[in-house]
Amino acid sequence: MKLKFSSLEIKSDLLPHDKNEIDQFKELSFYIYESMKDADYIELEIDDNIINLLSFLTTKLIEGIADNIYANIFENKGAKYLSGDISLVVSEALTYATLNSLYKVSLTNIIPFRSVKYLGTIVDAMIDIGKEEELRRILGARGGFLFINIRASMTPRSYYIVDKLAKSLMNLEMVRYPNDYGLISVIVKDNEAIKENFIFVK
Amino acid sequence: MTDCEKISLALLYAWIGDSKEAQKISKECIENLRDSIFEIREKIKEVKSKVDEDYLLPKALREEGIESADLVKLALYELSRRIYNFSGISEVEQYNGIKYTVIKSGYKSVIKGFCEACKGYNIREFGNGFLIQIQGIVYGEVLGNIVKEDLTKVLGELK
Numbered sequence: 001m002k003l004k005f006s007s008l009e010i011k012s013d014l015l016p017h018d019k020n021e022i023d024q025f026k027e028l029s030f031y032i033y034e035s036m037k038d039a040d041y042i043e044l045e046i047d048d049n050i051i052n053l054l055s056f057l058t059t060k061l062i063e064g065i066a067d068n069i070y071a072n073i074f075e076n077k078g079a080k081y082l083s084g085d086i087s088l089v090v091s092e093a094l095t096y097a098t099l100n101s102l103y104k105v106s107l108t109n110i111i112p113f114r115s116v117k118y119l120g121t122i123v124d125a126m127i128d129i130g131k132e133e134e135l136r137r138i139l140g141a142r143g144g145f146l147f148i149n150i151r152a153s154m155t156p157r158s159y160y161i162v163d164k165l166a167k168s169l170m171n172l173e174m175v176r177y178p179n180d181y182g183l184i185s186v187i188v189k190d191n192e193a194i195k196e197n198f199i200f201v202k
Numbered sequence: 203m204t205d206c207e208k209i210s211l212a213l214l215y216a217w218i219g220d221s222k223e224a225q226k227i228s229k230e231c232i233e234n235l236r237d238s239i240f241e242i243r244e245k246i247k248e249v250k251s252k253v254d255e256d257y258l259l260p261k262a263l264r265e266e267g268i269e270s271a272d273l274v275k276l277a278l279y280e281l282s283r284r285i286y287n288f289s290g291i292s293e294v295e296q297y298n299g300i301k302y303t304v305i306k307s308g309y310k311s312v313i314k315g316f317c318e319a320c321k322g323y324n325i326r327e328f329g330n331g332f333l334i335q336i337q338g339i340v341y342g343e344v345l346g347n348i349v350k351e352d353l354t355k356v357l358g359e360l361k
Contacts, residue, residue, distance in 0.1 A: 017261040025257060049325065049334045053341035056217035056314075057210075063312070107337050108210045113277045115284060121246060122277040128207075145270060170256055175273045177260035 001048050001069065004041035004190070005098065007198035008032070012182075015173060015201075029165035033158065036186065036197050044196070046097045054093040054107070057125075059114040062089045069094075072154055073192055082154045087187075091152030092124070095185040098196060099127070104134045114150075123147045123175055123182075139181050139202060146181045147172055156188040165199075172201055206231040206278045212285050214339065218314045219292040219303040228282035235279040242272045297354045298361075302340060304348055311348050315340035320361050328356045335360040 010032065016024055048066040055063055062068065068086050092114070099105040109131055114124045125148040129135045135146060149168040153160060165184065172182040182201030187194060212227035245268055253262045263273075294301045302315030311331075317338050324335040331344030333356050340360060 016257055019258060023255060023257045049332070049341065050336060052343075053334065053336060053339055056214050056339070107339060108214065111210055111278070111281075112213070113281060116277050116280040119277060119280060121273045126274065145274065147270075173257070173260045174263070175270050177264065177270075180270050 001046050001051065001066065002193070003044045003046060003094065003098070004193055004195045005044040005102070005198075006036070006039040006041045006196075007200065008035060008039060009200045009202060012173075012177070012201055015169060017173070017177060025166040025169050026162065029162045029169065032165055032199060033162050036199075039197070041195065044098065044102065046094070046101055050097050050100060051093050054096050055089075057096055057107070057110060057112045058089045058092045059112065060085050060089050062086065065089055065093045069194070073189065073194065087152045087154045091150050091185070091187040094187055094194070094196060095148065095150050096125075098185075098198070103132070103138065105132050121174055123171055124150045129181065139200065141181060144180045145176075146183055147176050148183045148185060150185045150187070152187040154189045156190075161186065161188070169201070176201065206234065206282065209278060209282060209285075212282070214316055215301075216285055216288075218294060218301060218316055220294045220301055220316075221292060225286055228285040231278060231282040232286060235275055235282075238272075239276060239279050242268065242276050246276075297357055300340060300357050300360070302357065304353070309345060311344045311346070313340065313342035313344070313348075313353070315357070317360065324360050326356050326359055328352070333357070333360065 014028060016022060051066045052064065055065060062085065069090050072082060072086065072090065096107065096110055100107055105127060110125055110127055112125045113122045116122060117124065127146045129139065129141055129146050130143040149172055151164045151168055168184045172184065176182040184199040186197040208227050209231055212224045215224040245266060249262050249266050249268065253259050294303050299319050300315050300317040302313055305312045305314065313333060317335065317340055320335050320338045326333045328342060329344045329346065331342060333340065333342035
């Protein structure tokens with residue numbers, strides 16, 4: 001499966017944490033969205049078999065994920081709705097597969113928390129980067145946790161993505177602040193392709 | 203955190219249907235974390251009621267002594283409780299250190315397994331399908347029925 005992939009990095013100092021600062025998550029998300037739109041995308045090839053096997057990490061009981069991705073992109077939609085459950089599972093699987101193939105993250109080192117997200121104090125997944133050399137190199141980190149939030153939309157609208165980005169950033173800060181690392185993975189359908197954006201928060 | 207390092211393995215065992223192993227790991231995790239959870243929960247509640255804006259919460263939590271690791275502990279506890287409660291009873295087959303189950307769904311059979319000693323990436327053709335091993339995780343799809351002897355032969359090659 002081919003993806004269009006791009007990544008960017010933001011410093012956590014930009015985000016407001018204190019009472020003397022103004023809540024500017026929306027504005028920041030808008031800038032992130034703008035730079036996502038103009039970013040250079042590389043073509044990333046992901047093994048379909050990995051995607052199917054990743055169903056052990058996904059939140060909902062959906063099998064044959066690769067088939068579902070192709071169905072979402074290429075099949076005649078007709079009068080049907082695209083299922084939110086499917087795009088949730090697709091986005092999770094694609095994010096984990098990208099982490100595995102691009103950053104060499106071991107699959108059993110990913111802890112998915114989406115099924116307990118009702119706690120309100122946790123993100124979608126977590127990786128202990130003490131065990132991941134490539135991730136440490138990319139982030140310039142010595143250790144700690146990488147907290148991941150995953151967002152997807154198969155019928156993307158700008159206001160929707162900006163809104164979700166703001167919520168994700170706030171959600172990430174809850175567990176990440178002050179010393180750990182964050183990642184928001186945004187997956188959208190763009191014509192007949194899937195675009196994936198990694199936004200690292202350092 | 204170190205107490206529950208293996209929680210992803212519990213998910214993997216639950217995936218292949220080895221719920222006993224999954225329950226064992228998750229129970230260990232629950233017992234390790236049980237004592238500290240109550241305090242963390244209460245403190246989070248307390249801080250949440252004090253803060254009026256969402257964006258101030260991270261800093262307020264840290265000031266009250268709730269670190270990232272504590273929030274992770276809480277989530278790990280809840281996740282392992284979920285794994286523990288929702289595991290059913292089912293049996294796995296074993297061959298040469300590989301635990302696996304064959305799931306028959308109509309005309310297709312799906313093989314899910316886990317092999318602790320396997321490393322790297324390995325893919326084999328099997329019948330009119332395939333069998334793949336990535337970092338110990340085994341997955342396969344085959345059309346039609348599976349002859350057990352053929353399957354164990356291919357599984358042996360995956361190491």
